[in-house]
Amino acid sequence: MKKILVIQNKRIGDVLIASVIAQNMKIIYPNSIIDYLVYDYTVGVIENNPNIDNIIAVNDTELKKFGSLTSLINKLRNNKYDIIFDPYAKLQSRLICLASNAPIRIGFKKRDKNPPLPFYSHNIPFLKEKTKNCGKAIEDRINMMTSVFDINESDLNYEPKIFLTEKEQQYNKLETYNKPFVMLGVLGSTPQKSMPYEYIVALINFITKTYNVNILFNYAPHQKEDALGIYEKCADKDSIVIDIYEDSIRGFVKLMNKCALLVGNEGGTIHISKALNKPTFTIFSPYVLKEHWASFEDKKTHTSIHLLEEKPDLFSTDREERRKIEEDPSYMYKQLTPELILPKLESFLSLHLKKN
Numbered sequence: 558m559k560k561i562l563v564i565q566n567k568r569i570g571d572v573l574i575a576s577v578i579a580q581n582m583k584i585i586y587p588n589s590i591i592d593y594l595v596y597d598y599t600v601g602v603i604e605n606n607p608n609i610d611n612i613i614a615v616n617d618t619e620l621k622k623f624g625s626l627t628s629l630i631n632k633l634r635n636n637k638y639d640i641i642f643d644p645y646a647k648l649q650s651r652l653i654c655l656a657s658n659a660p661i662r663i664g665f666k667k668r669d670k671n672p673p674l675p676f677y678s679h680n681i682p683f684l685k686e687k688t689k690n691c692g693k694a695i696e697d698r699i700n701m702m703t704s705v706f707d708i709n710e711s712d713l714n715y716e717p718k719i720f721l722t723e724k725e726q727q728y729n730k731l732e733t734y735n736k737p738f739v740m741l742g743v744l745g746s747t748p749q750k751s752m753p754y755e756y757i758v759a760l761i762n763f764i765t766k767t768y769n770v771n772i773l774f775n776y777a778p779h780q781k782e783d784a785l786g787i788y789e790k791c792a793d794k795d796s797i798v799i800d801i802y803e804d805s806i807r808g809f810v811k812l813m814n815k816c817a818l819l820v821g822n823e824g825g826t827i828h829i830s831k832a833l834n835k836p837t838f839t840i841f842s843p844y845v846l847k848e849h850w851a852s853f854e855d856k857k858t859h860t861s862i863h864l865l866e867e868k869p870d871l872f873s874t875d876r877e878e879r880r881k882i883e884e885d886p887s888y889m890y891k892q893l894t895p896e897l898i899l900p901k902l903e904s905f906l907s908l909h910l911k912k913n
Contacts, residue, residue: 559589561640562633562659564650566615569806569825570850572599573717573832574695575644578702579608580714582640585706592636594653601806602829605720620649630656643677644698651676663701679705691715692852716853719810719832728811730801736771737910738798739764740813740830742821743787744776745842751822752840752890754783758790759895760820760902765793767903768910772797773816775826778804818909820902823850823861831859838862838905840898843872843889844882860905864893 561582565575572595579591590610593603597614604612613633619625626649634657641657643650643664654662654676664677671680681704687693695715702708731738741761745751765772774797776784788799803809810829813819818836821827823845830837831853839861841847847863854860864871871892872878882889 559586559639560637561586561589561591561642562594562636562638562657563591563642564594564645564653566594566596566617566620566650567599567645568596569599569602570828571644572596573602573719573825573828575642575698576603576606576609576717577695577698577715578642578644579606580718581699581702581708581712582706583608584712584714585702585708592638594633594650599806601808601810602719602825602832604807605722606718607720626652629653633657642701644701661705663705665697665701681705687848689715690853690855693846693849695852717828717832719829721810721814725807725811726814728815730812731815734771734798736769737817738773738815739768739770739910740773740775740816740819740821740826742775742819742824742826743784744780745822745824752893753887754787754790756890756893756895756898757787760898761787761797762792763895763899763902764820764906765791765796767912768906769913770796770817770910773801773812774799775802775809775813775819775821818906820906828852836905836909838902840893843886843893844879846879857905857908860901862893862898862901864889867897868892 563575563578565572582589582591591608592611592613593609594613596617600612600614603609615629630653633653638657638659640661641654641659643654646665654664655674662677663679663681666680666682681701683697684693684700687696689696699713699715743757761772774784788797791797803812813830813835814833819826819830820838823839823841827837827839836858841861841863843864851861
């Protein structure tokens with residue numbers, strides 16, 4: 558029986574995507590015990606996952622303290638793992654790998670350079686380009702496994718899944734409404750992933766005037782004031798149910814499971830919706846590489862828009878330019894106007910919703 562650890566103490570979307578490692582390792586080693594080390598605020602996307610036996614939740618701030626990190630390292634070393642996957646590949650996770658004594662330690666090779674210390678027994682380079690529609694981020698994580706372990710291509714599972722209990726599936730806060738709900742990711746997980754507020758309002762107004770739906774807002778709890786500011790600028794407030802909101806990841810999962818589809822900035826909520834088999838329309842931040850994070854797009858169930866596709870001469874995707882845009886994406890975001898977004902959005906929504 559193999560004991561396996563996956564280290565993915567990063568954001569929500571990263572944790573959900575990394576769950577494909579457990580899905581596939583259970584095929585290779587059905588009787589294995591698989592633990593996931595994640596930040597406590599991301600636990601909701603892997604709860605009840607039958608492929609994950611234990612979740613080790615850590616606090617982001619606490620883990621930055623040397624004493625907390627060394628205590629965690631000692632605890633994990635005592636677990637005597639046989640295999641460790643480190644798709645996180647940062648200093649914290651590398652130190653955990655180095656001190657673990659696990660015979661198989663698999664991590665990413667950054668920019669084709671081997672790390673200065675033997676953190677990993679297997680240094681796996683990132684793929685040069687994507688070859689599947691699951692997106693490069695998922696394909697890279699599958700490649701971590703197939704580079705070390707034998708598994709038939711036909712057995713591989715590339716789709717992250719979220720598993721709800723029967724009780725969670727009975728979530729009923731939307732039952733008294735007679736119109737389908739569209740979830741609007743009105744704000745990105747960071748300011749760098751959020752489009753200008755006046756553009757968001759224009760998209761909301763288009764949806765409420767054109768389609769027979771109710772709108773829900775999704776945002777982080779600390780973004781409530783900004784979300785209410787957007788709500789106040791919207792034309793059809795009667796179609797926006799502002800009072801139904803879930804402030805936890807698992808709460809959002811239950812709520813999203815009852816919605817028709819999601820429109821929003823690229824981020825964890827998009828990946829959650831896809832894992833729930835809900836249609837998505839993704840608005841990418843200009844600095845995000847679409848080929849990495851655009852998963853399962855077919856222009857019907859899942860589609861997206863990226864400034865680089867609309868205005869390919871505006872900027873390039875080289876590392877330094879993307880870094881500059883990430884530091885201040887406001888100018889580039891303003892180039893992705895509602896006039897560019899709405900034709901693609903209407904084409905998507907018309908496949909899934911009834912018009913007024």
